[in-house]
Amino acid sequence: xxxxxxxxxxxxxxxxxxxxxxxxxxxxxxxxxxxxxxxxxxxxxxxxxxxxxxxxxxxxxxxxxxxxxxxxxxxxxxxxxxxxxxxxxxxxxxxxxxxxxxxxxxxxxxxxxxxxxxxxxxxxxxxxxxxxxxxxxxxxxxxxxxxxxxxxxxxxxxxxxxxxxxxxxxxxxxxxxxxxxxxxxxxxxxxxxxxxxxxxxxxxxxxxxxxxxxxxxxxxxxxxxxxxxxxxxxxxxxxxxxxxxxxxxxxxxxxxxxxxxxxxxxxxxxxxxxxxxxxxxxxxxxxxxxxxxxxxxxxxxxxxxxxxxxxxxxxxxxxxxxxxxxxxxxxxxxx
Amino acid sequence: xxxxxxxxxxxxxxxxxxxxxxxxxxxxxxxxxxxxxxxxxxxxxxxxxxxxxxxxxxxxxxxxxxxxxxxxxxxxxxxxxxxxxxxxxxxxxxxxxxxxxxxxxxxxxxxxxxxxxxxxxxxxxxxxxxxxxxxxxxxxxxxxxxxxxxxxxxxxxxxxxxxxxxxxxxxxxxxxxxxxxxxxxxxxxxxxxxxxxxxxxxxxxxxxxxxxxxxxxxxxxxxxxxxxxxxxxxxxxxxxxxxxxxxxxxxxxxxxxxxxxxxxxxxxxxxxxxxxxxxxxxxxxxxxxxxxxxxxxxxxxxxxxxxxxxxxxxxxxxxxx
Numbered sequence: 303x304x305x306x307x308x309x310x311x312x313x314x315x316x317x318x319x320x321x322x323x324x325x326x327x328x329x330x331x332x333x334x335x336x337x338x339x340x341x342x343x344x345x346x347x348x349x350x351x352x353x354x355x356x357x358x359x360x361x362x363x364x365x366x367x368x369x370x371x372x373x374x375x376x377x378x379x380x381x382x383x384x385x386x387x388x389x390x391x392x393x394x395x396x397x398x399x400x401x402x403x404x405x406x407x408x409x410x411x412x413x414x415x416x417x418x419x420x421x422x423x424x425x426x427x428x429x430x431x432x433x434x435x436x437x438x439x440x441x442x443x444x445x446x447x448x449x450x451x452x453x454x455x456x457x458x459x460x461x462x463x464x465x466x467x468x469x470x471x472x473x474x475x476x477x478x479x480x481x482x483x484x485x486x487x488x489x490x491x492x493x494x495x496x497x498x499x500x501x502x503x504x505x506x507x508x509x510x511x512x513x514x515x516x517x518x519x520x521x522x523x524x525x526x527x528x529x530x531x532x533x534x535x536x537x538x539x540x541x542x543x544x545x546x547x548x549x550x551x552x553x554x555x556x557x558x559x560x561x562x563x564x565x566x567x568x569x570x571x572x573x574x575x576x577x578x579x580x581x582x583x584x585x586x587x588x589x590x591x592x593x594x595x596x597x598x599x600x601x602x603x604x605x606x607x608x609x610x611x612x613x614x615x616x617x618x619x620x621x622x623x624x625x626x627x628x629x630x631x632x633x634x635x636x637x
Numbered sequence: 638x639x640x641x642x643x644x645x646x647x648x649x650x651x652x653x654x655x656x657x658x659x660x661x662x663x664x665x666x667x668x669x670x671x672x673x674x675x676x677x678x679x680x681x682x683x684x685x686x687x688x689x690x691x692x693x694x695x696x697x698x699x700x701x702x703x704x705x706x707x708x709x710x711x712x713x714x715x716x717x718x719x720x721x722x723x724x725x726x727x728x729x730x731x732x733x734x735x736x737x738x739x740x741x742x743x744x745x746x747x748x749x750x751x752x753x754x755x756x757x758x759x760x761x762x763x764x765x766x767x768x769x770x771x772x773x774x775x776x777x778x779x780x781x782x783x784x785x786x787x788x789x790x791x792x793x794x795x796x797x798x799x800x801x802x803x804x805x806x807x808x809x810x811x812x813x814x815x816x817x818x819x820x821x822x823x824x825x826x827x828x829x830x831x832x833x834x835x836x837x838x839x840x841x842x843x844x845x846x847x848x849x850x851x852x853x854x855x856x857x858x859x860x861x862x863x864x865x866x867x868x869x870x871x872x873x874x875x876x877x878x879x880x881x882x883x884x885x886x887x888x889x890x891x892x893x894x895x896x897x898x899x900x901x902x903x904x905x906x907x908x909x910x911x912x913x914x915x916x917x918x919x920x921x922x923x924x925x926x927x928x929x930x931x932x933x934x935x936x937x938x939x940x941x942x943x944x945x946x947x948x949x950x951x952x953x954x955x956x957x958x
Contacts, residue, residue, distance in 0.1 A: 489679035494901060520890050573823045
C-alpha cells in the first residue's frame with residue numbers, strides 16, 4: 303500500500319494572547335497521498351493556514367503545539383530542530399503564499415532568489431544555479447526569462463511574481479507543495495493561468511499539493527480530496543465528488559449553496575447567520591451549532607464524533623449518526 | 638430622475654519620470670433614482686478611481702459631473718464636501734481604516750446625524766440606536782469602539798454611518814472584498830434590504846461578478862480606465878458583447894467538479910499568450926493584445942461605445958464577428 307507523503311494526526315495548536323489562549327487548531331488529522339491534491343477549505347480563522355504552518359515549522363513564537371504528530375516522508379517533523387527542518391524545507395517540501403510580493407526579497411534579483419534553493423540544497427555553483435533559474439522561469443511561462451531573471455520583484459506584475467514564486471518552490475522538485483491561497487490576491491483571468499500551471503506542473507512531476515483556499519470554485523477545478531474546516535477542526539473530509547454531490551455537514555451544504563450563479567432573480571443570497579465562535583473560549587458541543595439550521599439539543603451539549611459514511615468520506619455531525627432520525631431526512635434532502 | 642451624471646470624465650495621474658497613467662479615461666454614465674449600478678473590472682481598471690473622482694476625493698482631469706443637474710466643481714472645497722455629503726455617501730473596502738478608532742460607534746454614527754442637523758443629544762442617541770438595529774448590530778455596540786468588532790460588523794457600522802445622512806446615493810467601493818464568504822452574503826443582503834426600505838440609489842463596485850449580478854440593475858464593465866460594455870445586468874451577463882466581458886465571465890471558476898477541470902483547461906488555453914499591457918494613452922483598443930478577435934484595425938482606432946441591443950452598449954469594432 304502507498305504511504306502518505308504527509309500525515310497529520312490529532313494536531314492541536316494554540317496561541318498565547320493577553321486574554322489567555324486562542325485554540326486555533328483543535329484536533330486535526332489528515333493524510334496527503336503522493337501525487338494528489340488535497341484542498342483545505344474554510345473561512346479566515348478556521349485554522350487551515352495554522353495547520354500547514356505548523357507542518358512547515360513556520361509558527362510564530364507565541365504559538366504552542368499542545369498535542370499531535372506530524373510525519374513527512376516518515377520523519378517526525380514536530381521533534382525536529384530548525385536545522386533538521388531546513389534539510390527538507392524548500393527542497394522536498396516547499397510553500398507558496400498568498401501575497402508573492404511580501405514573500406520575496408525586494409532587494410534580490412528574481413533569478414538569484416530562484417537559484418538560492420538550488421545552491422543551498424543541491425550544491426550547484428552560482429552559474430549553474432542561475433542557468434537553471436532561467437529554465438525554471440521559462441517553464442512557468444515567463445517570457446524573456448533571461449532578461450526577467452535579472453530584474454527585481456517590483457518589476458513583476460502580481461501574476462508574473464506568483465509564477466516566479468512557483469518556479470522557486472519547484473526548483474528542487476519537491477514531493478509536496480503547500481499552496482496557501484495562491485491566487486486570492488490575483489485577478490480572475492490571472493488566477494486561471496496560475497491554477498492551470500500548477501495542475502500541469504503536478505502532472506509532469508507527480509508532486510502532491512495541499513491547496514488552502516476559501517473558494518469552492520477553485521476546489522472543484524483543482525482538488526482530488528477536500529477537508530472542510532470550521533473553528534479549528536475538520537468538519538467534513540472526502541473526495542471532491544462526494545463533498546460536492548453529497549455534502550454531509552450542514553456547514554459544507556451552506557457553503558455550497560452560497561456558490562454564485564444559483565441565485566439570479568432571488569431576493570436574498572443564501573447566507574450563514576452569525577459568526578464563527580470565539581476561539582479563546584472553550585467550545586461546548588458542536589462549534590457550528592449556534593449557526594446551524596439543523597442543530598438539535600445534543601449538538602449544543604456534546605461535540606459530535608467523526609462519523610464515516612464510507613471508506614473515504616467522513617463528517618463530524620450528529621446528523622450522520624445512525625440513530626438520528628433527522629439525519630435520515632437530511633441525507634434524503636428533506637431538510 | 639437622474640441623480641448623478643458623469644460626462645466624459647477622465648482622471649490622469651502623473652507618474653515619476655514624466656509618465657502619465659490614464660486611470661479613468663472618458664467615462665460617461667447616469668445613475669438614476671433608486672437603481673443599483675454595478676461597476677466591474679480587474680484591479681487597476683480604474684473603478685475605484687472613478688468612485689473617488691465622483692465624490693470629489695480626486696480632482697478630475699477632464700469632463701463634467703453633476704448631481705441633480707447641479708455641476709460639481711473640479712476641486713472640492715470643504716464646503717463642497719459637506720454639501721455633497723448630505724446627498725452622496727460612500728462606504729469603503731477596508732471598514733476599519735475608514736472608521737475613527739478613538740470614537741465609539743455611537744459617536745461615529747451620531748456625528749453623521751449631527752451633520753444632518755440632529756442637534757439634540759437625546760434625539761441623536763435614539764436615532765443611532767434605530768440605525769444599529771437596522772444594520773443588524775447589537776445594542777451594546779453603541780458604547781464600543783470599532784476595533785472590538787469583526788470585519789463584517791465594522792462594515793455594518795460604515796453602512797449605518799453613511800445611511801444615517803439619508804443620502805440619495807450610496808457609493809460602495811468594494812464593500813465586501815475584505816470579508817469572508819459567508820459574511821459577504823450577509824452584507825449584500827443588508828444592502829439589498831436597505832435599498833428596499835430607503836430607496837437609496839447605489840453605485841456598487843466589485844470584482845465579484847456573482848455579487849454584482851445579484852445586486853445591480855445595470856452594469857458597467859471597465860478595462861484600463863474605459864467603459865468597454867454597459868447594459869442591463871442580466872443581459873450583459875447572459876449575452877456579453879465585448880470579448881473582455883466574455884473573458885471575465887469565463888474566468889470565474891465553475892463550482893462543479895465534473896465540469897471544472899475541462900473548463901479550467903479550456904480557458905487557460907485561451908489565455909496562453911495573455912499579456913496585459915498598460916495603456917499609455919496610445920492608439921487602438923487597449924484590450925487588443927489579449928483579444929482573440931483582434932485584427933489590424935484594432936491597433937489604429939480606439940473603439941467607441943456603440944449600441945448592440947436595447948440599452949446595451951459595447952466598445953468593440955468586431956462585436957458581430
